[in-house]
Amino acid sequence: MLARLLILAALAPAALAAPVVEQDAIPGLPAVKVQDLHYGDVLFYFYQQDHFDALVRLAAYRDQGRLAEHARDADLLRGGLYLSLGQHREAREIFERLLSDAATPQDVRNQAWFWLGKVLYAAGLYEDSDHALRQAAGTLPEDMEAERHLLIAQGLLYRQRYEQAIAELSAWQGPRYWLAYGQFNLGVALVRAGETERGLALLDAVGQLETKYPELMALRDKANLAIGYAHLQGGEPAAARLALERVRLNGPLSSKALLGAGWADVAAQQYQAALVPFGELQGRNLLDAAVQESYLAVPYAYGQLGAMRQAVQYYEKAITAYDSERSRIGESIDAIRAGHLLDAAMMAGDDGREGWFAQLSTLPDSPESRYLYHLLAGNEFQEGLKNYRALDDMANNLATWQQSLGAFDDMVVTRQEAFEQKLPAADARLATVDVATINGRRDALQAEFEAAVATRDIFALATDTEHEQLRLLDEVDAELAKHAGDAGYDDAREKARLARGVLTWKLDAAWRVRSWQTSRALRELNATVYDARTRETASGTARMGAPERNAALGRRVDRMSPRVAELALRVERAKEAQGRRLADIAVRELEDQRKRLDEYAVQARYALATIYDRAADMPAKPPGAMP
Amino acid sequence: MKTAIIIFLAALAASMPALADEAAATAGPSDERSALDAEVQGLRREVVDLNRDLFMLEEDLLFPASTQVAVFVSMDVGTFFALDSVQLKVDDKEVSNYLYTDREQDALKRGGVQRLWLGNLKAGEHEVTAFFTGKGPHERDYKRGTTLKVEKGVGAKYVELKISDKVSQLQPEFVVRVWE
Numbered sequence: 001m002l003a004r005l006l007i008l009a010a011l012a013p014a015a016l017a018a019p020v021v022e023q024d025a026i027p028g029l030p031a032v033k034v035q036d037l038h039y040g041d042v043l044f045y046f047y048q049q050d051h052f053d054a055l056v057r058l059a060a061y062r063d064q065g066r067l068a069e070h071a072r073d074a075d076l077l078r079g080g081l082y083l084s085l086g087q088h089r090e091a092r093e094i095f096e097r098l099l100s101d102a103a104t105p106q107d108v109r110n111q112a113w114f115w116l117g118k119v120l121y122a123a124g125l126y127e128d129s130d131h132a133l134r135q136a137a138g139t140l141p142e143d144m145e146a147e148r149h150l151l152i153a154q155g156l157l158y159r160q161r162y163e164q165a166i167a168e169l170s171a172w173q174g175p176r177y178w179l180a181y182g183q184f185n186l187g188v189a190l191v192r193a194g195e196t197e198r199g200l201a202l203l204d205a206v207g208q209l210e211t212k213y214p215e216l217m218a219l220r221d222k223a224n225l226a227i228g229y230a231h232l233q234g235g236e237p238a239a240a241r242l243a244l245e246r247v248r249l250n251g252p253l254s255s256k257a258l259l260g261a262g263w264a265d266v267a268a269q270q271y272q273a274a275l276v277p278f279g280e281l282q283g284r285n286l287l288d289a290a291v292q293e294s295y296l297a298v299p300y301a302y303g304q305l306g307a308m309r310q311a312v313q314y315y316e317k318a319i320t321a322y323d324s325e326r327s328r329i330g331e332s333i334d335a336i337r338a339g340h341l342l343d344a345a346m347m348a349g350d351d352g353r354e355g356w357f358a359q360l361s362t363l364p365d366s367p368e369s370r371y372l373y374h375l376l377a378g379n380e381f382q383e384g385l386k387n388y389r390a391l392d393d394m395a396n397n398l399a400t401w402q403q404s405l406g407a408f409d410d411m412v413v414t415r416q417e418a419f420e421q422k423l424p425a426a427d428a429r430l431a432t433v434d435v436a437t438i439n440g441r442r443d444a445l446q447a448e449f450e451a452a453v454a455t456r457d458i459f460a461l462a463t464d465t466e467h468e469q470l471r472l473l474d475e476v477d478a479e480l481a482k483h484a485g486d487a488g489y490d491d492a493r494e495k496a497r498l499a500r501g502v503l504t505w506k507l508d509a510a511w512r513v514r515s516w517q518t519s520r521a522l523r524e525l526n527a528t529v530y531d532a533r534t535r536e537t538a539s540g541t542a543r544m545g546a547p548e549r550n551a552a553l554g555r556r557v558d559r560m561s562p563r564v565a566e567l568a569l570r571v572e573r574a575k576e577a578q579g580r581r582l583a584d585i586a587v588r589e590l591e592d593q594r595k596r597l598d599e600y601a602v603q604a605r606y607a608l609a610t611i612y613d614r615a616a617d618m619p620a621k622p623p624g625a626m627p
Numbered sequence: 628m629k630t631a632i633i634i635f636l637a638a639l640a641a642s643m644p645a646l647a648d649e650a651a652a653t654a655g656p657s658d659e660r661s662a663l664d665a666e667v668q669g670l671r672r673e674v675v676d677l678n679r680d681l682f683m684l685e686e687d688l689l690f691p692a693s694t695q696v697a698v699f700v701s702m703d704v705g706t707f708f709a710l711d712s713v714q715l716k717v718d719d720k721e722v723s724n725y726l727y728t729d730r731e732q733d734a735l736k737r738g739g740v741q742r743l744w745l746g747n748l749k750a751g752e753h754e755v756t757a758f759f760t761g762k763g764p765h766e767r768d769y770k771r772g773t774t775l776k777v778e779k780g781v782g783a784k785y786v787e788l789k790i791s792d793k794v795s796q797l798q799p800e801f802v803v804r805v806w807e
Contacts, residue, residue: 034740037701037785038742040701041699043734044741045739046734048731056675057682059679060682086671087671089668384663387664390667397678401681408685535750538781542693553684556687563677564677567670567674567677571674577663
């Protein structure tokens with residue numbers, strides 16, 4: 001019975017091995033052909049996993065009406081972004097609204113059902129989640145479809161409906177990446193349903209997976225650890241060792257694997273061999289339960305080898321190590337109570353996305369930071385720290401805006417002053433431009449041209465030189481008229497007639513070209529006058545509206561300032577409360593550890609006393625006879 | 628051996644609660660935790676809303692629609708082109724010289740569109756010049772440029788610089804599109 005419980009305990013993480021909803025909330029967002037530049041801008045931040053900025057821009061652009069072509073995509077994305085930030089209520093509202101809208105197309109509905117299923121799953125509402133996820137069946141992208149299957153199966157596992165989970169997963173053939181998770185969970189379901197052999201065979205397949213993905217390597221380690229302990233409890237140490245040796249030595253489960261491997265050797269009575277993994281553990285952090293255990297396991301193995309002197313030495317070493325660790329834990333508890341833990345946690349670099357957890361292991365060995373890595377292995381502390389960091393980010397964000405609002409305020413005032421200073425000069429310049437008169441002259445020219453065209457008045461389009469020539473000809477004709485009937489002027493009369501004829505012929509020949517050029521020039525003039533009128537109107541509107549606009553902006557800035565300040569205060573209070581809660585969790589956890597170390601120290605002392613008692617009961621031997 | 632196994636079982640059992648807690652924490656969080664979580668969620672919602680309002684206020688204040696011009700960069704190229712930088716000049720004055728991280732390149736390739744520059748220009752004609760540099764297949768360096776005249780009217784003006792594969796030569800080049 002105990003063995004079975006242990007196997008189940010070892011398998012406990014299995015049900016949570018599959019996709020982490022919070023972090024991978026939107027892996028399968030379908031490819032979108034961007035039709036609004038601003039939607040693309042949102043995606044630019046989203047694809048960089050900067051979910052907060054993506055959400056802010058999405059909300060702003062939506063309110064500015066810049067996402068018209070992507071209204072439904074934007075809703076789906078907004079819901080997904082809220083989900084990724086852990087805002088389940090908002091995410092749920094958005095997906096439910098999409099589903100209640102009869103106009104929502106079927107493919108969007110399918111995705112909304114899927115996301116809603118994820119939200120409900122993350123909230124622990126497995127029955128409702130199951131219902132929503134089953135509604136989503138249809139045309140989901142491959143990754144989403146795979147995740148949907150896994151979430152349904154995991155929900156069944158959580159509700160202990162193992163047979164249904166087995167049925168769900170057995171019939172499923174997903175992409176290779178997701179299939180490994182499915183296989184793992186199916187193995188878990190089978191073990192829990194009592195089909196241990198079948199379950200272990202599936203887990204064994206996962207345990208031998210060749211992969212380059214870190215997540216799958218972690219899954220492989222979990223599978224091997226579970227199989228190893230199961231075989232150990234089943235009295236099969238050789239099989240146990242085989243599985244445990246497959247666990248990565250640099251992975252988070254390596255200490256448990258080493259301990260298991262050592263005990264497998266002990267079970268096979270290979271005490272000398274057992275000293276290797278046990279010895280490896282002794283170089284590791286004593287806060288790890290496996291390492292604590294190894295301090296008792298090493299002298300036990302020496303005892304079994306009959307090396308009582310080494311056994312005594314190692315039991316004494318264990319007692320010293322436990323006592324020293326207890327004292328270090330005490331220092332850390334004091335540092336945590338003094339509020340230094342969170343300073344250390346926040347010092348560990350954080351680019352807001354990934355990698356910061358690993359950096360915790362490289363923090364300096366000080367009382368406040370020594371146990372952070374260990375504490376973070378606990379889900380409650382990890383979630384709490386996530387909240388604390390979120391609140392810290394919010395506080396920084398609001399502090400930045402508080403500074404900006406000060407600058408905005410100055411800007412509004414400066415802009416108003418600059419406007420008032422520039423106004424007289426601008427008015428004077430505007431006064432020199434009489435667009436109305438220009439417009440009137442344009443109208444007169446247009447009318448003149450239209451009249452000339454109507455009557456084909458070729459003289460209307462004559463050049464200045466031609467007008468001068470016509471004027472001269474009129475004067476010549478007038479002079480000649482004074483000598484009417486005088487034959488001596490006949491030759492001159494003929495020349496004047498010929499000259500007028502030539503000029504008229506030239507004007508007539510040029511008519512088509514000139515009328516086209518004039519028409520084009522008038523069109524250009526129309527456009528220029530139109531621009532001038534538009535600018536004059538815009539200038540007038542700007543001139544009239546600028547003070548009003550400035551005042552409106554000033555009011556908006558004024559309204560924002562207290563809103564930011566009030567929110568910053570509430571965020572600061574919540575951050576303090578969260579900090580106190582984290583310190584409580586940390587102290588509680590470390591006190592539990594200290595208690596456990598006490599118990600180990602008692603066991604070591606008891607074992608030591610037993611050895612001494614046995615030695616005392618043995619017949620006296622010369623000094624140095626103890627092996 | 629028996630003692631050791633008992634110790635081992637005790638230790639193993641003690642090491643497991645963290646895992647069991649994981650499940651328990653997901654299934655039924657404590658009241659205190661729920662209250663704090665709910666408060667954090669509520670605050671985050673308010674901070675998002677506030678940021679939205681401030682984002683819009685900042686834009687209205689600094690880049691009013693009457694003078695606003697935005698230049699966006701997008702990509703429509705094959706997997707083997709890596710964008711290094713984009714330099715942007717407006718009326719012969721450099722307004723942006725942007726170096727891209729791997730993460731940003733990836734975001735562009737997946738369909739993201741970067742708002743490279745947001746600024747103010749008077750009504751009338753302006754010259755926008757852009758150059759991009761990057762690496763293609765076989766580490767081949769690319770530098771391409773484009774110049775366009777933009778007529779700024781009364782409303783906001785958006786210019787999209789799309790780095791696209793030239794179909795005939797399979798080389799990246801700029802395709803410019805002006806949005807109103």
